[in-house]
Amino acid sequence: MRDRNRTIIVGGGIGGMTAALYAAGRGHEVSLYERGPVLGGRLAYEGNGTYKIDQGPTIVLLPDMIRGILEEAGVPAGRVPLIPCDPLYRIHFADGTVFTKWREEARQIEEIERLFPGEADGYRAYMKEMKVRFERGRAAFLEKSFLRKRDFFTVKNTTELLRMRAYLSVSRDAARFFRDPRLRQAYSFQTLYIGGNPADTPALYSLVPYSEHAHGIWYVQGGYAGLAKTLHEELLAKNVRVHTGRAVERVLHAEGVCRGISAGGEEIGAERVVLNGDFPGVSGLFDEKHSAGKRKFTPSSGCLLVYLGVDTIYADKDVHQFYFSDHFDGMMKDVFHGRVVPEKRCIYVFNPSLIDGSLAPGGHSVLYMLVPVPSGEHLDWSGAEALADSVIDEVEKRGFVGLRKSVRWRKVRTPHDSLAGGLYAGGSFGIAPTLLQSGVFRPQVKPYPIRGLYAVGASVHPGGGIPIVMQGAKLLDEAMGRDDLALAPGAGVCLNESPV
Template sequence: MKLAFIGSGIGSLTTALLLSKEGFTIDIYEAESEPGGRLRYLQRGPYKIDAGPTIVLLPEMLLSILEQGGIARQELDLIKCDPLYQICFPDGTSYVKYPDVNRQKEELLRVFPQDVRYFEQFMKDMKQHYEIGDAMFLNRSFSRRSSAFHPKMLHSLFKLKAYQSVRQRAASYFSNEKLIDAYSLQTLYIGGDPMSSPGLYSLIPYSEHAHGLYYLKKGYAGLASLLKSVLEERGVRFHFNELINKIDYDASGVKGVRSEAREETYDKVIFNGELPRLYDLLGHMKKRAPSFIPSSGCFLLYYGLSTHYENKMTHQFFLPEQFLYHMKQVFKTKELPTNPSFYTFYPSAIDSTLAPEGHSVLYVLVPVPSGDGVDWEREKERFASMIEEQIEQRAFPEFKKHIVWRDVKTPLDAKADGLFEGGSFGIAPVLKQSGMFRPQMKPLPIDGLYAVGASIHPGGGIPIVMQGAKLLADEMMQKPAQWGRGELG
């Protein structure tokens, strides 16, 4: 069987990895010069840093899928982050998160003693919820309507309290506002608002404790290079710098793809890109494109520094006095944040391969609105200067005098790169775009047309996209899904 993949993001690479073992003939078309999509490096001379995803969650899921595809676990050098990260509040309070529950309770006794007993209940309840969510949502596709709206599925959504937001779920356990923030900000990992992302995403902060948080040595983008190498050895053909501009199909299904350079016939076509663009490739189907809600955007700052900071955590979050007001500006009013939270990724704390000796690299992410509500051409430098003041005051002393180089990316750049409305995470994880309501691997009634990626069920985040790729590969190999241990009576 002959397959065409449009786009070489982690969804395509993982699906191709699994199918290339089964004798499929595979072509991967990529408009850029390298594979990986959001998994890519930003390099300046001897400095290198991930430009996209940084936090490795669900390591067992990631490793087991790669292993199924024929990549041994030891080929990836995963470093466990312990502590997980630090959350810093403007009044000087800091809260450190640990993978070990007992150490976490000690930290709670230090900072939020009144909430220790509620943390124990949170972990107990979320363990049960994770088992349900894993079986009912992560390990199942909803391409068939009968399974999507099966009473078991609807019962599972109710059990997971999907009708509540992640912040409401956190507030049902914790009394301190800072702690509620600490256990709901994780929706930002997938571009979601803590106030509107459904409660099933409360499994993210639980998973950090239960499964750990890791860093991939030399950067997450190295995974794309590894997959490319393995796939090429198996005969998978990459067509770089080649933009597909049309998918050919008729009443019987897909026929092939077209670019400026060629027309090719294929048995099946897999689209891995921003979902609204799929409709553009189908000609008159563009008129039927649904109205999607984009994820948040990111204001990204990258630095090479002429110093190395000791005793700094790889991951840190810095919250403002009014975190919820920042979220309102990002997701509701769509305006330039006035006093934003920000996240710092300092991989040089545990990886000396990314910069010259005695130097380091730093990545800073500020959640900002997607869309066209902010004039980034006018605001970019002023906003960057404001964030740099915060970085120096709250995170890295004398940081500015050590800057060797700096790069800044805004949602305007993301939109120019083809990301939907400049959002960094595909479509938003709101209820009507989650679970069975999210676009599925068969997004349209065209035989032989499939989709994979952050905007497709089960959702965003590298391991979750890889899980979606596994579901797709199983579908194409006609492996039936099974009810798991989370089956409800």
């Protein structure tokens, strides 16, 4: 029998934890089930007891959104200390040009004019247009669910999509403002943050590079993964029952109504169940008859990740830096179309010890290197260690002097590790942010025609990235609140209307 006040969260990623906090705030009896040993999902640490570093996300965007959602969910903003990164980051082009991104407008214009004479007006126009697009887009798409397709395909939304030039790709959108191909890359590569190809991702996502300047790039003291620990503590303080190391085997439902879950052979009743996992994998929790897993999704790209503990501190580097190859467009084609590991690659290097001494012993530091690679099961990663060697050598050659000799600990992670961890096709960011997997075309917070069943996570609208997934949890809470009212005594029944 269902418990009319019980909500069960399946999966303890950032979406599941945020959804649990919201549900607890509504007075629900909340239980969270996570198959792994700890909560956090993509928010995790790699380390060996001496060194530790974020395993997944590192770049903190939209800090006001994060703070606002946490406060709504009952978490004081001071519990998550954020440090601004200044400069935002540096891009090292293959021709030797080093372009610094600054949040301050005057400083950014000065940098653009110094390296790319005549391009400053394009930057001004870019920021002016993107500011309007950000505000309109946030209200029209980011802050709304589309449980019914007709809610999306309105005259107003169509007009906004045309204004936002959603018919263009992010790279083509950047070309409207910048003549130099290096600047076009600098203002379009950010789709890689969510596993998308700049040439294929719709211009809706041009708002990411804009947001870097408008809202800054930040760092969570202790590492982004520390947010998971903080939220776990808050869940316990709010009497959420947290079950780690306990996998959910089935979602129980009958006659279009969610009844609870089965975990460890035990049936547990609940009025509501929230799925926090990648699509289409979560469909494995249903009978085929009720599965939405028949839809084919395109996974996001994968990552080759190299984590290092070193016996030096690279004080002359930044917290974030990107090393581009002279084969950028070809690399994108290799990763997203050819689905092969590119020979000429782009490398992101994260150097958090520059502002956080808690990650390594005194005089030592940690580094994180990321190379975009294809997702999928078709690649053989038995040579990952050798590939990691070549990445270390290239980073040393391009500025991290003496790197190889300074390494005292290292760990390599491939898409096969992500696949084993439950990420769809080993992609690091959920399903890809393509046009037909964005907005109304993405799974919504109520993805199945089963009353009381919800979803949240990187594969669910509004999309991937920590603050955006948290925004998805907020949309879920709003939908849950409407359903609670509809199911109150004397009210009508609210049905899900938009399966995936």
